Amino acid sequence: MALSFRFGVVGSPIGTPKKPGGSVGAIEFSKSIGMTAFELGWVQSVRVSEATCADIKRTGEEQGVDLSVHASYFFNLNATEEEWPKSRKRLMDAAHYGNLAGATDIIFHPGSYFKNPPEEVLKVAIPRLKDFMDELKKAKNPVTLRPETMGKSAMLGSLEDTLAMSKAIKGVQPCLDFAHLHARPGDGSVNSVKEWTQIMEAYQAVLGKEALKNLHIHLSGIEYGPKGEKKHLALGESDLKVNLLFEVLRDYGCAGRILCESPIMEEDALNMKKAWMKVSGEKE
Numbered sequence: 001m002a003l004s005f006r007f008g009v010v011g012s013p014i015g016t017p018k019k020p021g022g023s024v025g026a027i028e029f030s031k032s033i034g035m036t037a038f039e040l041g042w043v044q045s046v047r048v049s050e051a052t053c054a055d056i057k058r059t060g061e062e063q064g065v066d067l068s069v070h071a072s073y074f075f076n077l078n079a080t081e082e083e084w085p086k087s088r089k090r091l092m093d094a095a096h097y098g099n100l101a102g103a104t105d106i107i108f109h110p111g112s113y114f115k116n117p118p119e120e121v122l123k124v125a126i127p128r129l130k131d132f133m134d135e136l137k138k139a140k141n142p143v144t145l146r147p148e149t150m151g152k153s154a155m156l157g158s159l160e161d162t163l164a165m166s167k168a169i170k171g172v173q174p175c176l177d178f179a180h181l182h183a184r185p186g187d188g189s190v191n192s193v194k195e196w197t198q199i200m201e202a203y204q205a206v207l208g209k210e211a212l213k214n215l216h217i218h219l220s221g222i223e224y225g226p227k228g229e230k231k232h233l234a235l236g237e238s239d240l241k242v243n244l245l246f247e248v249l250r251d252y253g254c255a256g257r258i259l260c261e262s263p264i265m266e267e268d269a270l271n272m273k274k275a276w277m278k279v280s281g282e283k284e
Contacts, residue, residue: 027067
């Protein structure tokens, strides 16, 4: 029986060999050590040819590894009118080339509030994202866009923000970064069965029970202060109670992908996989 979740890393694993190297090598190496998901880290810019995308897609299919893309960090749904066209192109490039590379999901950081109230910012962000999604539909590009839950309270990307975007636009679903959700309040909260249960309930209420079978999760340890996230940590160096989180995911019948963003990358991704198998009782 296959596991409910596929595990992998964001960006090339540390152990990726020099040859063939690149994304193709990263996918092959991921599979060789027992990972069946991989997120292309196109976080600076998209610098791939269509031929390279075809190679990535073929390798993902041959290896049975599910692919996603992490789009540019330099994207902001709340950018100024002058900045927006450039920002928009960054996400469009990720969606266009990601689809060519066989990626099903495009993860992006939604942007900044610039000290405005979230509800005001969403009035700008949602129409822009809808317009973007309409363009993808016209281009017959089937990718799911996933605004990530963010780790700092000044950033657009609370759970409520990502659910509001997903509710308003078909083809948009959150990327749940549980380390970010834990760090965001800055006080050590969002680290209990009760709080994670509330997250699952909110998710299910907006997107339906079926959506819990197609979760896209980012996970790592995290260091935080009063304003939220400081940096990602290895799981073992963090206070995040991953086993309790996995119990909640199990109890809600969740499935999908869990991508590790820990500094020790594949080591922690495999730790997560082992922890999930222990909590869920599932076997490969």
